[in-house]
Amino acid sequence: MTLRLIATFALWITLYLLMVLVPVALMLVAPLPVGRGFWIEFGVGLGFLALAMLSVQFALIARFRWIAGRIGIDTMLHFHRQAALFAAGLVFAHVLILLLADPDSARFFDPRVNLPRAIALPLVLLATMALI
Numbered sequence: 001m002t003l004r005l006i007a008t009f010a011l012w013i014t015l016y017l018l019m020v021l022v023p024v025a026l027m028l029v030a031p032l033p034v035g036r037g038f039w040i041e042f043g044v045g046l047g048f049l050a051l052a053m054l055s056v057q058f059a060l061i062a063r064f065r066w067i068a069g070r071i072g073i074d075t076m077l078h079f080h081r082q083a084a085l086f087a088a089g090l091v092f093a094h095v096l097i098l099l100l101a102d103p104d105s106a107r108f109f110d111p112r113v114n115l116p117r118a119i120a121l122p123l124v125l126l127a128t129m130a131l132i
Helices: 001-029 038-061 065-071 073-101 103-109 117-132
Strands: none
Touching: 001 038, 001 065, 038 073, 073 103, 073 117, 103 117
């Protein structure tokens, strides 16, 4: 591997990390809601991180010449796959941690409280598994 290629990889990885971690950093600078413990905040942070990663995924498969030409389409697609699997794991960890940390959050799945949300949440989880 040439030094130029390593520098290109480092640049794109740094750009990716900035795009993914900025939403989490913004969450950390905001004042914490009263009464939420570490595990609730950790679960919410995982959700923000998963959302940011999934939002950036389109750029990895869009085959922009200015990206793919520098690092190669095979490398991009491999990274896209690995990042998607990691983001999906974050989604499921987000749900699991929030349900374990606060059993009252199971009300989000209760159709008597909010029918559209109770339908959408399991569908989103199933759609995520289907995409994987």
